[in-house]
Amino acid sequence: MAYSLWNDQIVEEGSIAVSPEDRGYQFGDGIYEVIKVYNGNMFTAQEHIDRFYASAEKIRLVIPYTKDVLHKLLHELIEKNNLETGHVYFQITRGTTSRNHIFPDASVPAVLTGNVKTGERSYENFEKGVKATLVEDIRWLRCDIKSLNLLGAIMAKQEASEKGCYEAILHRGDIVTECSSANVYGIKDGKLYTHPANNFILNGITRQVILKCAEEINLPVIEEPMTKADLLTMSEIIVSSVSSEVTPVIDVDGNKIGAGVPGEWTRKLQQAFEAKLPLSINAE
Structure with a gap:
């Protein structure tokens, strides 16, 4: 029952x-x-x-x-x-x-x-990576509030699904914000880039953990808006949420990201994240 x-x-x-x-x-x-x-x-x-x-x-x-x-x-x-x-x-x-x-x-x-x-963890996604698509961000202007109003996110997620993608990476005009149900990050030249935590994104709890992980592995974090063009030049892209944890993105609208496989920094972040999880009994 x-x-x-x-x-x-x-x-x-x-x-x-x-x-x-x-x-x-x-x-x-x-x-x-x-x-x-x-x-x-x-x-x-x-x-x-x-x-x-x-x-x-x-x-x-x-x-x-x-x-x-x-x-x-x-x-x-x-x-x-x-x-x-x-x-x-x-x-x-x-x-x-x-x-x-x-x-x-x-x-x-x-x-x-x-x-x-x-629900079991998505080990295959963590290991192999996923595909994503760019979608215009049509949501309201208080995305920092985790409200029940999710129609904009649902429409974006459906579009991604119909394209065979795991996530929709949202953008307001040329500026990348977050995903339909996750935060998004790019890694290039030994730095991690992600949109600042303001009203345009939800400051994900998993996002906060990842930023701590980045500090632990000496990966500098740059919290500033990036353009769609910037995103596509990244060596590595990851998305994160309660369900996605640290999921690598290896393709965006047919554009291969880096070598087309999860990168070195992504693996380090996954390991640092894994070390924080309550995987033993009564570990909370």
Whole structure:
């Protein structure tokens, strides 16, 4: 039997009834997070929870639980489902009320839900690399908020899928931002380039780990916008997310990146990232 999170309770999956007037359903008025689970342990749980509360503050949504309570609920959800490797997903909406663009009264309670999903790590992608395509970034201007409004990302991801690509690398005009569901980096001449963490990208938790890994392996990080032309001259390209971890990109729209195989710096970053994972029991 599977279990889900419903506000401050762990309940049987399928017993949750979301109202058609929930603001998440009608407006995408809410936020979410996804945390990777390795060997039953959440990785960078506190960082994800901190960002969850930061996103809520940015959209003026009040979470009716402390961070400690939420962490405990997520841990209970993982244990109840006997999850070993996979993800825990959780979201909160501004609640259920008659449809109105204006925020509901403060007395309307937010609605918190969550579930887990089993999923093995993508070792083949890590080892061989993936293909990507460039797609115009049509999303809104607050990509730093991990909101439920993902239609722009979905359209880009679908375009990539139809082209046989793993990811869509997004660009606003000539400037590369991030991917449809990941951050993107280029490596050239012993330096790692990535878009600065501002409103045009989500400052991924995995991104933050990778930047620490880069420091550890003496790979200087340049956080500044790069153009599409710049990207295609990179010796190595990687994308990162909770699911992608450190995934090499070996082809962008038919343009071979470097030697067309994962590069030396990519391998070093993968090794440094791997060393941080809670791969042993009770390693959190």
